[in-house]
Amino acid sequence: MLEKTYSPAQVEPRHYEKWEQSGAFAADTTSNRQPYTIMMPPPNVTGSLHMGHALTFTLQDVLIRYRRMSGRDALWQPGTDHAGIATQMVVERQLEAQKVTRHDLGRDKFVERVWDWKAESGGTITRQLRRLGASPDWAKERFTMDEGLSAAVRKVFVTLHRQGLIYRAKRLVNWDPKLHTAISDLEVEQREVKGHMWHLKYPVEGIDNTYIIVATTRPETMLGDSAVAVHPEDERFAHLVGKHVRLPICNRLIPIVADEYSDPTKGTGAVKITPAHDFNDFQVGSRHDLPLINVFDRDARTNDEVPEGYRGLDRYDARKKIVAAFEEMGLLEKIEPHTHMVPYGDRSGVVIEPWLTDQWFVDAATLAKPAIEAVETGKTRFVPKHWENTYYEWMRNIQPWCISRQIWWGHQVPAWYGPDGTFFVEETEAEAKAAARAHYGKDEPLVRDADVLDTWFSSALWPFSTLGWPEKTPELARYYPGDVLVTGFDIIFFWVARMMMMGIHFMGDVPFKDIYIHALVRDEKGQKMSKSKGNIIDPLDLIDKYGCDALRFTLSALAAQGRDVKLAEGRVEGYRNFATKLWNAARFCQMNQCHPVDGFDPKAVKETVNRWIVGKTAETAARVGTSIETYRYDAAAGGAYQFVWGTFCDWYLEFAKPIFNGADEAAKAETRATAAWVLDQILHILHPLMPFITEELWEQLASRGEALMLRPWPVLDGLADAGAEAEMDWVVRVISTVRAVRSEMNVPPSAQVDLLVAGLTSEKAAWAATHADLITRLARLSAFDRQAEASRIAQASSHGAAQMVVDEATLVMPLSGVIDVDKERARLDKEIARLDGEIAKVDKKLGNADFLARAPEEVVAEQRERRAEWATAMEKLREALERLSGA
RNA sequence: GGGCGGUUAGCUCAGCGGGAGAGCACUACGUUGACAUCGUAGGGGUCACUGGUUCAAUCCCAGUACCGCCCA
Structure with a gap:
């Protein structure tokens, strides 16, 4: 016998272990079944499970469990990425506690330490994923720094380099002066900051007492100015174009140039140009062939390019000193408060400095073209569709992708430099040496490029590198391209776009057919969860409190397309109640000997209630399946919930009670078998959403040969029964009508009353006869007179009765002495x-x-038709009112 | 400034050309041997606003207002 309540904490780990150990999660490369592939977006190895993970992995697990049950060879490929900067920071922080820097250790020792850390702490998130009930093929788990994946990275780098799609160049990059590395545009956060606009006077050379005033938010960069720009059509400055100003402090002559970049409506209309420290100025500089004067070092401190007395200063100290100097010289026109956007590194939290360095770049624009086309032609489809706009927008304006990072943890760039700076890009050192020998005609010492690659470079290969590429493995042939990528919109640029580019380029085919973009999880007020707001809900806490299935069901039910998921704990509680409801329904079935019957044929049931519930079950299985296939998780959860609670529990089991207590043994046996069958179908249908409770019930309700998770999804054709449905709908309407009127007329639930019925068609008279017990019990009747004489109706009414109409029939509930006749009249x-x-x-x-x-x-x-029905009903009610007149 | 999305019951959201829906919350009543993590019944909405298309608009189109997100 089932316990009185379901205890998730005891049940969940047991089933998970059983599943995992039995190999139930594993794909079968050798099977004849059609593959179904989901590449798990690899969580960051430093990460721990947050609500966003809980959502995305629940949705993926729902798909994979459903497809596995539907007979597909399901591969959910798991793994983690090495998160270059984040992981390096974690280990550096540990070292810091021991007062050691990575430089003290040296590169090799440091990298060793990172691997140690990974072995010890890197498994947190994959352990937590198990608590969520996720069912990926753990045996195939990969890490972006695995040897195989690293080989793929080298191969891709070398290939793209040979194709001219990776190149080395001196460019402005987003430099993080704290982490001492370049970072990508996407890792730069634009924050609104209240700063100042300094108006600086630059003396025009050759004209006494004439100044051109430039407005800037970064006065310290004036040390690197190489021009002043004005708009070509700005008449205020037309006479100055072509002249020079003498740059204060530096005492350098720099030209005044005409360039449309200068906005006459902003600031003073003249703008200082610092090509080595501003992306826009860099463009202006290249248009006018201006020198690039780099005035900062890697810490963003002033270097030796600047005049003595200003060297070695932090950029903010330099700012103060320069502003003071301008003021002293009388060259500071004014200072205005000014709110503007300032770039911050999302990892380090410091202000990013555009800085001129040698870096490796991918020609993303070339790779983007076929990736754009793949979406345009529908080879890959965004769900919901509108996200393709975001994708196009970014892909069509894509910039060269800076892939080198000045850190130690990651895939080291496979490029070796000879003594004269010539470099050799090869997959191995031996090949590089050979290439160098061919170039120089003799062996020369080579030094490997110290940089590593952006983590997203290796993640971009994930859909095929995890399957063994560049080897031609059976997995690669079988599971590429994937069926769907499930992810959040925040990662479309970072990852989705890059997988598309690399997948198409190296595999000749898109990496996935569908891209399902889900929303962000917010708190119940719609605010983003963040540590600083203190509104973080830990999914593991919710699992502890309500059970994993309740959390999964909640996230699925709230995952409506195109909406954010606003998570309130109350919802989880509500779906925990749903789990309890299911548990108790199963318990009821068990108490009433509803055991699964071998060879039970749902098509062969005879009782109307059974034909009805069997048809509804089939309908639900189909609806839930279709909903999952179309990524309508909310509809899948809603459909299952509605059927289990609203149909099976509220009506079918109530209908079964009088049958179980009745004398018709055949009906009893059939109903028991049917109830057991329906319950089993429910367990199947709910399994992708609620894997644990369903597996537990499956195990406890009968002795079974196999785990529920490996059972086939119910395909129940030919069970729809319109006749049974019409009949049971009528029964439900009769009972509901009586209940509503009882309640409205304040007939206490404990009072059993008579019900007289007149005017039934012969068909409905038969229905009434069949279901007399059900109606009597559920409407709480003492007597049910299905063919009341007109005289009896008249008599009851004249003594005071509640009257109602269901279709063409009149139902009379004699309430002599109890009823408030005026109230009944008013009701009618x-x-x-x-x-x-x-x-x-x-x-x-x-x-x-x-x-x-x-x-x-x-x-x-x-x-x-509708009019006729209403007219009939109204006629009957008028008659009822008439009969009441004597009371 | 550009783009995208939203505005439907107190809350969270479905629906999307032909009778306004769900869950939660709320109110009343109720322990009838599965379930009070429950049951039965009920109240509650000019479907943001203004025009247009249509026999018919919550739904399609245009505009307005407000809210949110992304990009510059």
Whole structure:
């Protein structure tokens, strides 16, 4: 016998271990089944499970469990990425506690330390994923720094370099002066900052007492100015174009140039140009062939390019000193408060400095072209579709991708430099040496490029590198391209776009057919969860409190397309209640000997209730399946919830009670078998959403040969039964009507009352006879007179009775002495008025010649039918009111 | 400034050309042997606003307002 309540904490680990150890998660490369592949977006190895992970992995697991049950050879490929900067920072922080820097250790020792850290702490998130019930093929787990994946990275780098799609160049990059590395545009966060606009006077050379005033938010960069720009059509400055200013402090002559970059409406209309420290100025500089004067070192301190007395200063100290000097010289026109956007490194939190360095770049624009086309032609499809706009927008304006990073943890650039700076890009050192020998005609010492590659470079290869590429493995042939990528919109640029580029370039085919973009998880007020706001909900806490299935079901139910997921704990509680409801329904079945019957054929059931529930079950299985296939998780969860609670528990099990307590042994046996069958189907249907409780019930309700998670998804054709549905719908309507009137007329639930029925059609009279027990019990009747004499109806009514109409039948509930006749009259009046209103609305439509002429026939017929039904009901209610007049 | 999304019951959200829906919350009643993590019943909405298309608009189109996100 099942326990009184379900205890997730005891059940979950047990099933998870069983599944994992039995190999239930594993794909079968040798099977004949059609593969279904999901590449898990590898979480950061330093990460721990947050609500965003819980959502994305729940959605992926729902898909993979459903497809596995549906007979596909399901591969959910798991793994983690090495998160270059983040991981290096974690280990550096540990070293810092021991007062050691990575430079003290040296590169090799440091990297060794990182691997040690990874071995010890890198498994946190994969352990937590197990608590979520995730069912990836753990045996295939990969790490972006694995030997195989690293080989793929080298191969891709060398190939792209040979194709001219990777090159080395001196360019401005986003330099992080704290981490001492370049970072990508995407890792730069633009923050609104309240700063100042300094107006500086630059003396025009050769004209006494004439100044040009430039406005800047970064006065310290004036040390690197190489021009002043004004708009070509700005008449205020036209006479100065071509002249020079003498740059204060530096005492350098720099030209005044005309360039449309200068906005006459902003600031003073003249703008200082610092090509080595500003991306826009860099463009202006290249248009006018201006020198690039780099005035900062890697710490963003002033270097030796600047005048003595200003060297070796932090950029903010330099700013103070320069502003003071301008003021002293009388060259500071004014200072205005100014709010503007300032770039910050998202990892280090310091202000990013555009800085001129040698870096490796990928020609992303070339790789983007076929990736754009793949979406345009529908080879890859975004769901919801509108996300393709975001993708196009970025891909069509894509910049060269800076892939080198000045850190130690990651894939070291496979390039070796000879003594004269010539470099050799090869997959191995031996090959580089050979290439160098060919170049120099003799062996020369080579030095490997110290930089490592952006983590996203290796992540971009994930859909094929994890399958063994560049080897031609059976996995690669079988599981590429993947069926769907499930991820959040925040990663479209970082990752999705790059996988598309690399997948198409190296595999000749897109990496996945669908890209399902889900929303962000927010708190119940719609705010982003963040540590600083203190509104973080830990998914593991919710699992502890309500069980994993409740959390999974909640996230699925809230995952409506195109909406953020606003998570309130109350929702989780509600779905925990749903789990309890299911548990108790199973318990009820068990108590009533509803055991699965071998060879049970749902098509062969005879009792109407059973034909009805069997049909509804089939409908639900199909609906939930279709919903999952179309990524309508909310509909899948809603459909299952509605059926289990609203149909199976609320009605079917209630209908079963009188049968179980009755004398018809055949009906009893059939109903027991049917209930057991339906419950089993429910367990199948709910399994992708709620794997643990369903597996537990599956195990406890009967002795089974296999785990539920490996059972086939129910395909139940030919079970729809319109007749049974019409019949049971009528029964439900009769019971609901009686209950509603009882409640409204304040008939206590404990009071059993008679019900007299008149005017049933012969079909419905038969239904009433069949279901007399059900109606009697569920409407709490003492007697159910299905063919009441007119005289008895009249007599009951005149003594005071509640009367109702269901279709063409009149139901009378004698309440002599109990009922408030005026109240009943009022109730009937109100009902009549309501019908009157409805009829008037329909009449208006039917009276419209255009409607009759232009609306489809079915619509017109439907309106007529509706009118007839309401008219009948109104007629019956009028008669009821009439009968009441004597009371 | 450019782009995208949203505005439907107190809250969170479905629906999306022909009778306004769900869950939660709320109110009343209720322990009838699965379940109070429950049952039964009920109240609650000019579907943001203004125009247009249509026989018919919450739904399609245009505009307005407000909210959110992304990019510059």
